[in-house]
Amino acid sequence: MKTIKTPGVLKAVASAVGGVPVMHNKNTADKATVRMPAPERAVIAMLQHIGAPCVPTVKPGDIVGVGQVVGDSERIVSAPVHASISGKVASVGEITLPNGVVTRAVTIESDGEMRLFEGITPPAVRNKDDLIKALRASGLVGLGGAGFPTHVKLNIPPAKKVTTLIINAAECEPYITTDYRECVENARDLLSGVFTVKELLGLENAIIAIEDNKPKAFEILRNTAAAEFGSKSGVKLMALKSRYPQGAEKVLIRSATGKSVPPGKLPADVGCVVMNACSVAFVARYLETGKPLVSRTLTVDGSAIADPKNVRVPIGTKIADVLAFCGGFKEEPFKILMGGPMMGLALADTELPILKQNNAILAFAGGTLRTKRERDCIRCGRCAFVCPMNLVPTKIMNLAKAKDAEKLENCPAEVCMECGSCAYACPSGIPLVQYLRLAKTLKTEAGDNS
Amino acid sequence: MTKETKMTVSASPHIRSASTTTGIMLDVIVALIPALIVAVVIFGYRVLAVCGVTVGTAMLSEYIARKVMKRPGTLGDLSAVVTGLILAFNLPVSIPLWMAAIGSVVAIIVVKQFFGGIGQNFVNPALMGRIVLFVSFPSAMTNWVKALSWKTDAVTAASPLAVINNMFSNGDIAGAGEPGLPTLADMFFGVREGCLGEISAFALIMGGLYLLVRRVIHPAIPVTYIGTVAVFMLIAGKGSLTFTAYQIMGGGLLLGAIFMATDYATSPMNLKGKIVFGIGCGLLTAVIRLFGSMPEGVSFSIIIMNILSPHIERITSPKPFGADKDNGKKRTGKPRRRRARRYEKLEFKIPADACRRSVRGLPCLDVPSGVHQQHHGAENRAAGEGQRAGGPPRAAARSERLQETRSAAKRRNLRIL
Numbered sequence: 001m002k003t004i005k006t007p008g009v010l011k012a013v014a015s016a017v018g019g020v021p022v023m024h025n026k027n028t029a030d031k032a033t034v035r036m037p038a039p040e041r042a043v044i045a046m047l048q049h050i051g052a053p054c055v056p057t058v059k060p061g062d063i064v065g066v067g068q069v070v071g072d073s074e075r076i077v078s079a080p081v082h083a084s085i086s087g088k089v090a091s092v093g094e095i096t097l098p099n100g101v102v103t104r105a106v107t108i109e110s111d112g113e114m115r116l117f118e119g120i121t122p123p124a125v126r127n128k129d130d131l132i133k134a135l136r137a138s139g140l141v142g143l144g145g146a147g148f149p150t151h152v153k154l155n156i157p158p159a160k161k162v163t164t165l166i167i168n169a170a171e172c173e174p175y176i177t178t179d180y181r182e183c184v185e186n187a188r189d190l191l192s193g194v195f196t197v198k199e200l201l202g203l204e205n206a207i208i209a210i211e212d213n214k215p216k217a218f219e220i221l222r223n224t225a226a227a228e229f230g231s232k233s234g235v236k237l238m239a240l241k242s243r244y245p246q247g248a249e250k251v252l253i254r255s256a257t258g259k260s261v262p263p264g265k266l267p268a269d270v271g272c273v274v275m276n277a278c279s280v281a282f283v284a285r286y287l288e289t290g291k292p293l294v295s296r297t298l299t300v301d302g303s304a305i306a307d308p309k310n311v312r313v314p315i316g317t318k319i320a321d322v323l324a325f326c327g328g329f330k331e332e333p334f335k336i337l338m339g340g341p342m343m344g345l346a347l348a349d350t351e352l353p354i355l356k357q358n359n360a361i362l363a364f365a366g367g368t369l370r371t372k373r374e375r376d377c378i379r380c381g382r383c384a385f386v387c388p389m390n391l392v393p394t395k396i397m398n399l400a401k402a403k404d405a406e407k408l409e410n411c412p413a414e415v416c417m418e419c420g421s422c423a424y425a426c427p428s429g430i431p432l433v434q435y436l437r438l439a440k441t442l443k444t445e446a447g448d449n450s
Numbered sequence: 451m452t453k454e455t456k457m458t459v460s461a462s463p464h465i466r467s468a469s470t471t472t473g474i475m476l477d478v479i480v481a482l483i484p485a486l487i488v489a490v491v492i493f494g495y496r497v498l499a500v501c502g503v504t505v506g507t508a509m510l511s512e513y514i515a516r517k518v519m520k521r522p523g524t525l526g527d528l529s530a531v532v533t534g535l536i537l538a539f540n541l542p543v544s545i546p547l548w549m550a551a552i553g554s555v556v557a558i559i560v561v562k563q564f565f566g567g568i569g570q571n572f573v574n575p576a577l578m579g580r581i582v583l584f585v586s587f588p589s590a591m592t593n594w595v596k597a598l599s600w601k602t603d604a605v606t607a608a609s610p611l612a613v614i615n616n617m618f619s620n621g622d623i624a625g626a627g628e629p630g631l632p633t634l635a636d637m638f639f640g641v642r643e644g645c646l647g648e649i650s651a652f653a654l655i656m657g658g659l660y661l662l663v664r665r666v667i668h669p670a671i672p673v674t675y676i677g678t679v680a681v682f683m684l685i686a687g688k689g690s691l692t693f694t695a696y697q698i699m700g701g702g703l704l705l706g707a708i709f710m711a712t713d714y715a716t717s718p719m720n721l722k723g724k725i726v727f728g729i730g731c732g733l734l735t736a737v738i739r740l741f742g743s744m745p746e747g748v749s750f751s752i753i754i755m756n757i758l759s760p761h762i763e764r765i766t767s768p769k770p771f772g773a774d775k776d777n778g779k780k781r782t783g784k785p786r787r788r789r790a791r792r793y794e795k796l797e798f799k800i801p802a803d804a805c806r807r808s809v810r811g812l813p814c815l816d817v818p819s820g821v822h823q824q825h826h827g828a829e830n831r832a833a834g835e836g837q838r839a840g841g842p843p844r845a846a847a848r849s850e851r852l853q854e855t856r857s858a859a860k861r862r863n864l865r866i867l
Contacts, residue, residue, distance in 0.1 A: 020467065022465065023465075174465065250771060250772065254771075260771060260772035261771075261772050262772040262773055263770050263771070263772055263773050265772070333457060334457065334458055335457060335458045335459075335460075335464060336457055337464055341462075341463060341464040341465040342462060342463040342464075342465065343462050343463065344462060344464065345462070346457070346458065346459040346460055346461075346462075346464065347457065347459070348457060348459045364464075369464055369465060369466075370465065370466045370468070371466065372466050372470060375471050375524070375527060375568075376524070376566075376567060376568050376569050376570070377569045378471055378474070378529075378568055378569040378714050378715065379569045379714045379715045379719060380474065380714045381668075381714065381719035381720070382469070384719050384720060384768070388771065389770055389771040390768045390769060390770050390771045391770055392719060392720070392767060392768070394719075395767075412770040412773070415770040415771065418462065420462050420463030421463075423462075423463050423466070424463050424465065424466055424467050425467050425469070426466075426467075427467075427469040427470050427471045427473065427474055428470075428471050429466065429470070431460070431461055433461050433462055433463065434461040437461070
C-alpha cells in the first residue's frame, strides 16, 4: 500500500480555507473497545438516518431475535432498523429524539440471551447492484454522525463519473476515538471493506485519510495492508493536518484531492464518494456474517464520567445505561452531549436511546467547559477567517437578527455545515451557529412563502 | 440516574477558544506600553497626565453613555482604555488637559456610543477625537515640545516631518544631516518632536510584532499601508532612501498603520479588502503629505478609508467554498450553452407572421423586417377601415398563435426573448 502525505500546497490551501486548532483531548485513544452486556430493554427509534422514517413491522408481544427487522420503509432514502437484543416487543410508541424530532419507536424487553434471528445469512454479493441491495438490508447509515443511508450514497448514477473513494478516519472532533479504535482494532475489516467497495463500484482509487495526530492508526493500517493484502494497488493512506473541521466532507475532499465541491453539489459531482471508517469496516463484517447494524462503538468521556472508555453498545440502549456501565458520574454533570463538543447535541434527557449515527456520549462537570459572556461583535473577522466554507458568519448573523429576508436571499447561509468553528473562535462569545441556523430557517421560510 | 439533574442544553459548539474581547484589548494595551515608556523618557511625566486624562475621561464617558442609554455596561471589555490611550498618543505633550478630555468625550460618546458602541463606529473614535481637536485648537495641537527638553526648560521646535515636507515643496529632497532634522537613529528610537506616542519607530514596531505574534492584528494592512507610502516616497524622493526612511518614521505613519488602520470595526474583514484598504491609506497619506497644505495626512487618510471600508468590503467579500472563480467557470459554462441551444430549437416554431411590434401587450418575436411591414401594413389598413374595435381577424389570429407559442414555451419552462 502506498502512503502519501498531503502535498504541501494542499496543506497550505487547507489552512487557508480555515478551521480552528481545537484541543484534541483524545483521552480514550488507548482504551480498547469494551463490549457492553445486553441492556434490560432497548428502544429502537424508527428514524436513525437522514430521510424517511421507518414504519414498525412488529407489534407488542412479538418475539424478536437480534438482527430481525423491526421497522422498514418503502421510500428510497431510508434504512431499515433491526432489533439489537432478543426478547419480546413491549410496546410501539413515540419518542422525541435529541434534535427535537418526534418519531415512533419499538421497545424490546430483553430475554438476556442475545439470540440471533434465524434468517441471518451472509449476502451473496457479486456486483454493484448486489452490494446496494445488501447494504440496504443491513440498515447501514453513515456512522460518522450524519447518518445518511449508505446504500443511497453508494448508488451513484452512472452519469456521474466517480473515481475516488475517500475513507474518513480524520476524526477531528475532540474526545471522540471511535474511528481511531476501528482503525487500530479492526484494520483488517476496514481495509477489506475499502477493497470490496472500491472493486464493486469500479472505482480507480481509494484514499484513507487520517489526521496526523494518530500515527499509530497510520502504522497499523500500513502494516496490516502489507501483511494481509499484499501490494493491492489504488489504496492510499493519507495523513492530513490536524485541524478542525478536517473531517467535514467537503473539507476532507479538498484536503485529499484538491477538489472543491461547489455549493449545492454532492461529492459525486467532483468524482468522489466519502465513507466513514466505521461504516466501511461494517460493510466488510456484514458481507462476512450477514449480521445487520445492531451495535456500534461509542466513546464515553468528559470530565464528569467516572470511567471513560470506548464501548460497543447495542443500538437502542438507553444513554443512562451506557453511562452507568461507564461508572456513572463522578461529578454532577452540567452538560451531556450526544456527539463531539463541536457539533454534538446537548441532551436534556438520558432516557433516550443510542442511535446508529451516535459516536460519542460526553458528560461535562460544571466549570470544565469554558463559557463566555455574549458581547457585541467587534468585527475582528475571526469567524470569517476560520470558516471552512468561506462565509462571513457575523454578517449573516446581522441579517438574521434584522430578519432581512431580502438580503438573506443573496447570502449563501445554506452552505454553512454548522461545524462551529466561528462560534469557537469568536472572542465576543457570540453563538454564531445558532444565528446561522436562524438565518437558514428564515431563508427557507421566505422561500416557502414566495 | 434516579436523581433529577439540572443540565444545560445549548446550541453547539460546546467548547470555546480562550480568546476574549477583553484579552484582545489587553494585548493592544500591552503593545502600546513600549511607546508609552519612550514618550515618558522623551517628554517627561506630563505624558502620564495626558494619558490619565484621556483614558479616565474615555472610561467615564463610556460608563455614562451606557447608563443613559440603559444598555449593559461595557467598561470591562477595556476598549475605552484602548481608545483613550491611542487618542493620547495622537496629542502633543503640551496639550491643555481639558482639551485632551474633550477629545475623549467626542471619541467615546459621539463617534462610538452614538453609533451603537463597540464594533459599530464607522470611523476610528480616537482618530476622530484627534481631528476634532486639530480643527478646533490648531495651534495647541501643533505645539511640538523639543525632545528631551523637559528636564531643563521646555522649548518648542518644528516636527521633522514638517521640515522635510517644507523642503520638498521648495524642490529639495532632504537627506540626513539637514539642519533641524534629527538623525535617522534618533528617529528610530524616538528622540524627536511629535505627538507623544508616535515618536519611536522602534517601540511601535515592537508593539506591532507583539500584536502579530498574538494574532490580534493581521499583517496585511500595516504592510500594504507602509509599503505603499514607501514606494510613493521612493519615487517622489527620486530614489532617496534617506528621504523615504524619514517619511516612514516621521509623523504618525507607524502608529497609524499598526494601531489605528487595523481597528477591527473600521477596516475590512477579509484579506483582499485589507490589502485594498492599506493601499488606499498609503496613497492618501503620501498625497496629503507631499501635495496637501498639512504636513501630516495619516489621520485624514485613515478616516477617509474608514468611511470607504464598508464599500471595499462589499466588493471584496469572499465567495463561499467551492464557488470561487475556477469552479464557477466550469459550473456556469454548461447551463449557458444548453440554454442557447434551447433557443435554437424554439426558433422554427415561431409563426411566420410574427413581427417586432407588440400585439395586445405581448411582445412580438424577432423576424425579418419584410414580414413585419407586410403584416402591420394589413393591420393599419384594417384600423383605417374602422374595424379596430373588434380587432382585425388576422391580427387576432396572429395574437392567438403567439399566445399558444408562449404558453407552450412556458409549459416547457423556456423563455422567449
